[in-house]
Amino acid sequence: MITTFEGHDSLKLTGDLYGSDSHDLVVLLHGGGQTRHAWGNTAQKLEKQSFQVLSLDLRGHGDSDWHPNGDYSIDSHKQDIINILTFLDKPAALVGASLGGMISLSLAGDTYKNNLCRALVMVDVGLFPDPAGASKVVGFMESGTNGFSDIEEAADAVANYLPHRKRPRDVKGLKKNLRLKEDGRYYWHWDPRFINKRDSSFDDFQSKQVEAASRVKIPTLLIRGALSDVLTMKDVDNFLKTVSHSEYKEIENAAHMIAGDRNDIFAEAAIDFLQKHSF
Secondary structure, three states: OEEEEEOHHHOEEEEEEEOOOOOEEEEEEOOOOOOHHHHOOHHHHHHHOOEEEEEEOOOOEOOOOOOOOOOOOHHHHHHHHHHHHHHHOOOEEEEEEOHHHHHHHHHHOOOOOHHHEEEEEEEOOOOOOOHHHHHHHHHHHHHOOOOEOOHHHHHHHHHHHOOOOOOOOOOHHHHHHEEEOOOOOEEEOEOOHHHHOOOOOHHHHHHHHHHHHHOOOOOEEEEEEOOOOOOOHHHHHHHHHHOOOOEEEEEOOOOOOHHHHOHHHHHHHHHHHHHHOOO
16 A cells, blocks of 8 residues: 655655554665665565565655755654654564665664664665775766666666676566656656765764664664675674674675565565564
């Protein structure tokens, strides 16, 4: 069921809500430049295992509002999630990929609001993204600034960026991540100011994330794609030293977009963890 919520700054946030309100809530938070559809069938698989699931489009992404002044800070994203969980009046397990993981980690380590987070699954991001790997992601996102002549051209761009993933013959599903504008070209379904207005002080951002991680006490799982250059093994070690009670899972033949690369294996790992730490 498509549902809308009021986030921070009165932004309308759109998500798909599955399952019964009587079940434990899991919130899926996608990565930067993605939409709620990036999770594939993960939400439906969680619902079948008796979880209520919200797969959300973050501010500036998908069908959610763009911020009028381009505010896409981690703190503002976090406040969006706080607003939603407060409205739903229940805590959640947060499953966050990349940007979604950074938001989730910030909330899980928030001294005043961490009661809203009952479990944490970090998907291919540690305390913060590896700078070199993150630069490649940003480069791909910026490469689509001028749009695409058709969906096939967009699919070619994705295939070139993800050479390990077989290019699908039917690319119609990619339309969910694109907007057809008045100039007749297709553009990614996110606000380009998300890239242009990233936090200016990376050092300050890093220290905030490390501090948040040091306060995380809830059950935590770190999942890495074995082909990832955004979460290196050094980053894994740093995360596991900081959140020392964390569990760790590596998924073979998966890169940064784990849920898309190996959806069944990813969903199984997340479900096993969440069932083991049922709240």
